[in-house]
Amino acid sequence: MKVGIVQFPGTNCEYDTQYAFEKLGASTQILWHRETEIPDDIELVVIAGGFSYGDYLRSGAIASKAPIMKAVKAHAEAGKKVLGICNGFQVLTETHLLPGALKRNEHLHFISKHHHLKVVSNSNDFLSKFEKGDVVNIPIAHHDGNFFIDDEGLKEMYANEQVLLHYCDQNGEISNPNGSVDSIAGICNKEKNVFGLMPHPERAMEEVLGSADGVKMLEGLM
Amino acid sequence: MTAIINISLKNGVLDSQGKAVHHALGSLHFDNVEDVRVGRQIVMKLNSKDTASAKEEVTNMCEELLANTVIEDYEIEIIA
Numbered sequence: 001m002k003v004g005i006v007q008f009p010g011t012n013c014e015y016d017t018q019y020a021f022e023k024l025g026a027s028t029q030i031l032w033h034r035e036t037e038i039p040d041d042i043e044l045v046v047i048a049g050g051f052s053y054g055d056y057l058r059s060g061a062i063a064s065k066a067p068i069m070k071a072v073k074a075h076a077e078a079g080k081k082v083l084g085i086c087n088g089f090q091v092l093t094e095t096h097l098l099p100g101a102l103k104r105n106e107h108l109h110f111i112s113k114h115h116h117l118k119v120v121s122n123s124n125d126f127l128s129k130f131e132k133g134d135v136v137n138i139p140i141a142h143h144d145g146n147f148f149i150d151d152e153g154l155k156e157m158y159a160n161e162q163v164l165l166h167y168c169d170q171n172g173e174i175s176n177p178n179g180s181v182d183s184i185a186g187i188c189n190k191e192k193n194v195f196g197l198m199p200h201p202e203r204a205m206e207e208v209l210g211s212a213d214g215v216k217m218l219e220g221l222m
Numbered sequence: 223m224t225a226i227i228n229i230s231l232k233n234g235v236l237d238s239q240g241k242a243v244h245h246a247l248g249s250l251h252f253d254n255v256e257d258v259r260v261g262r263q264i265v266m267k268l269n270s271k272d273t274a275s276a277k278e279e280v281t282n283m284c285e286e287l288l289a290n291t292v293i294e295d296y297e298i299e300i301i302a
Contacts, residue, residue: 058290065287094290101292103231106238148235148293179238 001026001222004042006072006088008033008063013049013085013202020202020214021046024222033066038074044081044221045072047088049141049200059102059144060090069095081125081221082194086142089186089196098189098196099157100149105142106179112141114210115177117185117199118168121161124192128220135172136213138199140185145198147180147187154181160190165197195221223268225280226299229289230261264288273300 003021007014007030018028029042033052038045052063063069069091076082076097084092092098105111119127119134130136149157157163165186169175176183178198186197201214231237239260247255270276280298289296 057288061287061290093292101290103235103293104238106236108238108242146238179236 001044002039002042003028004031004038004045005029006031006033006045006047006068008050008052008066010052010054011048011050011087013087013200016200017046017048017085017202020205020218021222023205024215024219026222031068033063033068035068036071038068038071042075042080044083045075047072047082047084047091048202049086049088052087052091055087055090055144058090058094060087060092060094063087063091064094073097076189076194079191079193083126083221084194084196085200085202086145086198089198090144092194092196097194098187099153099162100147100181100187102144102198103146103148103179104144105146105177110141110143111145111177113139115140115199116168116170116172116175117165118172118174120163120166123161124164124188124195126188126195126217126220127164129216130220133172135168135170136217137170137204137211138201138213138217139203139210140177140199141203142178142198145178145180145185147184147198149181157187162188162190162192164188164195165199223270223273223276224301225264225266225268225276226301227264227266227280227284227288228261228297228299229264229284229294230259230296231293232295235293273302276300 204214
């Protein structure tokens with residue numbers, strides 16, 4: 001399997017992401033933001049974490065208009081898989097490939113720590129290797145991870161099993177670090193081929209890093 | 223021609239920055255403040271031929287890039 005990893009000026013997780021997928025046996029290619037096409041052999045496009053274009057206007061806003069994003073849209077619309085991690089999640093909401101928006105964390109702090117997540121839905125490739133209710137330990141590192149969607153949009157997302165992950169404590173009880181609506185940490189689109197989450201599974205690939213729970217997550221996409 | 227664009231979070235969307243500023247003003251004993259909203263102002267110079275076309279152009283910019291209409295409102299003022 002071949003994974004394309006999008007690199008904007010300011011992306012800083014592209015090599016961690018590359019390491020993670022190569023560890024799982026994928027071949028990878030870094031895709032520069034000015035590219036206008038995704039090579040045909042790439043099955044999964046990952047928009048890695050970081051601070052695309054400095055996030056100067058809003059997180060992910062300028063990146064969402066980069067030339068490569070037209071190609072990413074076409075890739076998604078053809079039914080192929082896209083994963084956005086952290087800044088990548090912000091880019092995907094700004095592109096409207098995913099619903100909602102990401103606001104500044106409620107307490108305005110940059111949060112960088114390990115956090116637990118609860119699997120809400122497993123009717124998708126990304127979390128297919130988990131049971132509903134499973135608790136995983138995946139690091140978070142963000143300033144704008146406060147997911148927002150209006151009540152009607154939220155209802156629709158639950159009805160379509162688009163809500164994938166809730167922030168929780170180690171016992172699976174809701175524990176919301178950033179003010180996200182319903183403590184949401186990750187979602188997908190209706191068609192279940194575009195995924196976005198604020199936590200960093202690529203930073204949880206080895207026990208020596210504090211957790212290897214990212215392995216099972218990324219494996220689901222392979 | 224100058225366009226002044228004010229972008230702020232929609233009513234009903236919690237404005238954490240506004241809340242923090244409100245709290246800080248309270249701790250400085252500015253007790254008369256009922257609510258604070260923090261937004262972003264963008265000022266741009268344009269070569270438009272009239273205010274109507276400037277307004278239309280800036281509206282498109284707001285819809286496409288400058289504001290995130292999922293959570294933000296924008297107001298445009300054109301100064302000839």
